[in-house]
Amino acid sequence: MYDIELKGITKTYAGSSEAAVKNLTLSLERGSIVTLLGPSGCGKSTTLRLIAGFEQAEEGKIVLAGKTVSDGGCWTPPEKRGVGMVFQDYALFPHLTVFENVGFGYKEKDRNERIKEVLELVSLQGFEKRYPNELSGGQQQRVALARALTRRPVVVLLDEPFSNLDADLRVQMRMDVRRIIKEAGATAVFVSHDQKDALAISDRVVVMKDGEIQQDGTPREIYQFPENVFVATFVGQTNIMEGVIGKDGHSVDTPLGNIPCRHTHDLTPGTEVHISVRAESLEMCKDGPLEGRVMNTVYTGSTIDSYIEVLLPDGKTYNLLVHFHPEIKIKAGDTARFKVLPDFVAVIRH
Numbered sequence: 001m002y003d004i005e006l007k008g009i010t011k012t013y014a015g016s017s018e019a020a021v022k023n024l025t026l027s028l029e030r031g032s033i034v035t036l037l038g039p040s041g042c043g044k045s046t047t048l049r050l051i052a053g054f055e056q057a058e059e060g061k062i063v064l065a066g067k068t069v070s071d072g073g074c075w076t077p078p079e080k081r082g083v084g085m086v087f088q089d090y091a092l093f094p095h096l097t098v099f100e101n102v103g104f105g106y107k108e109k110d111r112n113e114r115i116k117e118v119l120e121l122v123s124l125q126g127f128e129k130r131y132p133n134e135l136s137g138g139q140q141q142r143v144a145l146a147r148a149l150t151r152r153p154v155v156v157l158l159d160e161p162f163s164n165l166d167a168d169l170r171v172q173m174r175m176d177v178r179r180i181i182k183e184a185g186a187t188a189v190f191v192s193h194d195q196k197d198a199l200a201i202s203d204r205v206v207v208m209k210d211g212e213i214q215q216d217g218t219p220r221e222i223y224q225f226p227e228n229v230f231v232a233t234f235v236g237q238t239n240i241m242e243g244v245i246g247k248d249g250h251s252v253d254t255p256l257g258n259i260p261c262r263h264t265h266d267l268t269p270g271t272e273v274h275i276s277v278r279a280e281s282l283e284m285c286k287d288g289p290l291e292g293r294v295m296n297t298v299y300t301g302s303t304i305d306s307y308i309e310v311l312l313p314d315g316k317t318y319n320l321l322v323h324f325h326p327e328i329k330i331k332a333g334d335t336a337r338f339k340v341l342p343d344f345v346a347v348i349r350h
């Protein structure tokens with residue numbers, strides 16, 4: 001059962017020669033959390049606005065919870081779509097208390113109980129009488145989420161909800177927001193340009209570029225098995241190289257040697273491909289078969305990020321990005337030996 005279906009949606013803004021969203025087709029299962037991920041201008045906010053009803057597509061059809069809300073012949077306004085929205089800046093009313101913000105526009109008989117219920121869901125009991133300026137960023141975000149959930153929407157749309165939070169709070173809020181949405185049983189669509197947010201919070205990630213879907217998969221699929229070079233480089237840090245499918249069909253011959261690969265897309269031996277070698281799949285070890293010169297090191301706390309200059313058997317020099325264990329003693333100018341861990345090497349079709 002799908003809660004959100006987009007079928008061949010195209011949207012071109014007035015005065016623009018190129019469509020912001022091009023023939024986009026996407027179905028989201030009931031209760032799932034999906035993130036539209038991509039660089040600035042790729043069309044993710046436009047997609048969200050089309051679902052909400054703030055924009056109208058010139059082509060295609062949008063179905064929410066089985067009801068067509070937009071196609072050539074019909075148009076349902078935003079307030080009748082059963083959609084809850086959380087904006088980037090939370091858009092809380094500064095002159096209303098938490099209780100009044102959460103209940104804004106909700107006039108049903110169960111108003112008081114429902115507000116109490118959603119405030120419990122977001123763990124803000126006791127904050128009813130406070131004003132937004134008396135809350136932390138994380139608390140304000142939870143008020144915005146509670147407000148979006150008050151009317152029991154079928155679909156919740158969240159536009160960059162973590163972008164105003166500092167790093168620690170962001171990690172906590174990713175977990176909290178995922179739990180709250182799952183408990184509420186809503187279908188949620190996030191918009192983000194942050195790959196960590198997307199991988200952490202989503203059941204599915206839809207990577208977009210230039211108004212089109214590049215890949216639609218689970219966070220693990222997107223990270224481990226990117227379908228093209230754009231997805232591989234946009235999500236995580238990686239080294240892209242040329243390769244050829246090996247004789248056995250389950251490995252790839254690369255400048256780094258023959259690397260066994262789980263997912264070779266059933267390509268026949270000899271087919272030319274790209275390979276994506278994740279920075280963490282190059283491991284430093286004393287007797288590693290590869291040797292290179294450390295060009296620079298950046299300590300990040302959890303890793304040492306380093307570029308290593310390596311002369312490989314194909315006669316070319318590569319600058320490979322490597323994530324070393326933070327305890328390793330290494331500095332620019334050192335010689336490092338390392339090996340390839342095949343699990344994070346992906347074959348990408350040309």
Ligand SMILES: Nc1ncnc2c1ncn2[C@@H]1O[C@H](COP(=O)(O)OP(=O)(O)OP(=O)(O)O)[C@@H](O)[C@H]1O
Nearest residue numbers: 013014016020039040041042043044045046047193
């Ligand atoms: N109201 C508008 N009028 C004209 N063009 C617009 C309008 N809104 C967006 N665009 C254009 O449509 C394209 C897609 O924009 P959109 O906001 O959907 O991208 P985005 O991926 O959400 O980017 P960001 O992360 O920067 O918000 C961009 O080229 C943008 O300039």
